[in-house]
Amino acid sequence: MTDPRATPKRWQRFLPKGLFGRAFLILIAPVVILQIVITLVFIQRHLDGVTRQMSETVAMELRSFAAVVERQPDIADVEHVLAELSDSIGYPLSFAEDDYIDPQIRRPFYRIAARALIETLQSLIKHPISVDTERVPKAIDVKIQLSKGVLTAQPPERRMMSANPHFLLVWMAAVSVFLLVIASLFLRNQVRPIKQLAVAAEAFGKGQPAPSFKPAGAEEVRRAASAFLTMRSRIERQIAQRTLMLSGVSHDLRTPLTRMRLALAMMDDDPDAALLSRDVDEMERMVDGFLAFARGQEAEEVTPTDLRAVLDDVIEGGRRLGHEIISALPDPLSPEGPDTTLSLRRDAVHRCLRNLIENAVKYGGGKVWVTLDAEPRRVTITIEDDGPGVPEALREDIVKPFFRGDAARNQDSGGGSGLGFSIAMDVMRAHGGDMVLSDSAHGGLQVRVHFPR
Ligand SMILES: Nc1ncnc2c1ncn2[C@@H]1O[C@H](COP(=O)(O)OP(=O)(O)OP(=O)(O)O)[C@@H](O)[C@H]1O
Ligand SMILES: [Mg+2]
Known part of the structure; x- marks a missing residue:
């Protein structure tokens, strides 16, 4: 017979032991994996697309500003035009005459908006550009080299990213925690009858007074529980019958034995009587043994x-x-x-x-x-x-x-x-x-x- 509590295999040691833990793991593992996959793949790609489109708009704005500046016949008007544009667009624009840029571009991987903007700028604008992601907080510093000077613009990052993308994640996590709590409550109710059955079967196996319980829970569990209860009462009945029979036989044997002992006591001095008396003693001892066996330990x-x-x-x-x-x-x-x-x-x-x-x-x-x-x-x-x-x-x-x-x-x-x-x-x-x-x-x-x- 194998011991159900034998030491588990190495990998099994990391799994929950009880039914509740295991069922919960079976429930929770797919949900968590699904969420991670959805977050990583779907949301990431969706946000990527949104960011790309928004940064394209900004890049196109900058391209048209550059064209406006290039077309100005008089440099003196540029400042005035840019001030007007900046007012309507909502971020600073400036022009430095006769200046030159060092067309260098650094793109840190965590600045998603800046990276998208740089990519679209490079494909849309033919002039040399330089981009600094660090100089202005929450905005990107873009410089475009024009023929008469350098145009500087500082579009804010929020123009290129959808607002609060983590909001969706927070919602998802909150809803899943809520659902898991409800699932665990229901699961606990399903596991309880199995636990009761295990306790009753264990106690019966050890011959201890078994707590009585009512079959409950899922249909299979209820069937197992009532099968156990039927089996238990059948075994108890059989033990009772055996005891009754053996003690009946022993008791019935005892009466003639007592009569024999009395008759032997009358026949004193007879050598055969002494022998017979020894046999009667032995038989009485045996009958006592049977009775003890029959009575058992009930x-x-x-x-x-x-x-x-x-x-x-x-x-x-x-x-x-x-x-x-x-x-x-x-x-x-x-x-x-x-x-x-x-x-x-x-x-x-x-x-x-x-x-x-x-x-x-x-x-x-x-x-x-x-x-x-x-x-x-x-x-x-x-x-x-x-x-x-x-x-x-x-x-x-x-x-x-x-x-x-x-x-x-x-x-x-x-x-x-x-x-x-x-x-x-x-x-x-x-x-x-x-x-x-x-x-x-x-x-x-x-x-x-x-x-x-
Ligand atoms: N330690 C032992 N060495 C050798 N044989 C044994 C040993 N113990 C038991 N036996 C054998 O097993 C038989 C059954 O033993 P059991 O204890 O059930 O009955 P018993 O000793 O004959 O009678 P009781 O125990 O009821 O007085 C014995 O009759 C004996 O032949
Ligand atoms: Mg013995």
């Missing part, structure tokens, strides 16, 4: 429990019976020790660990090793022995209810009913964990149980 509440302490308790119990148990558990007093507190059914987990350690004692070579590892996502307990182990082919069978190995059957001290592993497995499953059997480095069986956090 009644018990899940509470935050220190798993390390539970394990320690089981180990201490084993040691008191004289078993050699070598344990490696984190120090409970160390402040930077790992956190081993989980949501557990304490008694069930205690029974599970006791069954496993009992098995290692009973079928092992005398020594048992127990370790606890606290990992970020789970806590693992490993139980090993130095006995003969279990052949691979049998491992699947021995965790089934009522299955007992040959050695166990021949052991008359045993009295086991073949339920130890099944109960342990049951408990682990009910906590959303699992149990793995393998070979131990010490020669015997290795049992690992994983508790998810």
Whole structure:
């Protein structure tokens, strides 16, 4: 089984983890890219065209002024004519007699209007020109070399550019932010039912009381949610039926057993009675085992429990019976020790660990090793022995209810009913964990149980 929370690939680490983030990215990425493309391509070209046309007008004005000046027979009139023209056109015009220009042109890339004007001037005016973009703020200083002197004009830049081109961009950004906020509100509502389903399924998987919820949201999500709810109630019903049946059988067996015990008590001193009495004892123990298995862990509440302490308790119990148990558990007093507190059914987990350690004692070579590892996502307990182990082919069978190995059957001290592993497995499953059997480095069986956090 692959862990859904396994470490993601390198590039996936940069993506949002949740559905909301991902859906939002899917929504926002095309919008942003579209806006950038539109801004760069369309608006740029449109503004370029407008600027070109406007600067052409200015260039044509300047050309006609130059022609007017050239045509004046008397230089003395030029000043007067230019003053009149300047008044009507709205920017300064002047003439310097017998002057010469240095026809040099600098065109900084950021002065879009100046660049357009220079280009059109060069194609429209045959006289040498010089253009200075820096001398006058917000205007362009143009000098035209005429036959009798230099004509200077300072058309303002706004004559060549459309006003407030960024206005459109501001509008676009504002509207998209507004739309994205609305989209995110709707998206959040769609994601909520999926989150609820995930929480309920996770809790059910760990055997914890699941919050009840009503299927909501998009149709697919609603279908998945109601399928989950149906499945959950079916599983709960099946567990209840199994419990009912097993406890019924056990209970019915107990009545004749009690009668037999009474009859045996009457027959004192009979050597056969002693043997029979031992058998009745064993049967009673088995029936108790069945009842415990059937009852399962239903009644018990899940509470935050220190798993390390539970394990320690089981180990201490084993040691008191004289078993050699070598344990490696984190120090409970160390402040930077790992956190081993989980949501557990304490008694069930205690029974599970006791069954496993009992098995290692009973079928092992005398020594048992127990370790606890606290990992970020789970806590693992490993139980090993130095006995003969279990052949691979049998491992699947021995965790089934009522299955007992040959050695166990021949052991008359045993009295086991073949339920130890099944109960342990049951408990682990009910906590959303699992149990793995393998070979131990010490020669015997290795049992690992994983508790998810
Ligand atoms: N550590 C082990 N080494 C070798 N065989 C084992 C080990 N643990 C269990 N087994 C085998 O697996 C069988 C099933 O074990 P399980 O604990 O389910 O039942 P049991 O021990 O026979 O009875 P119960 O636990 O109910 O008293 C055992 O009968 C035994 O043959
Ligand atoms: Mg056992």
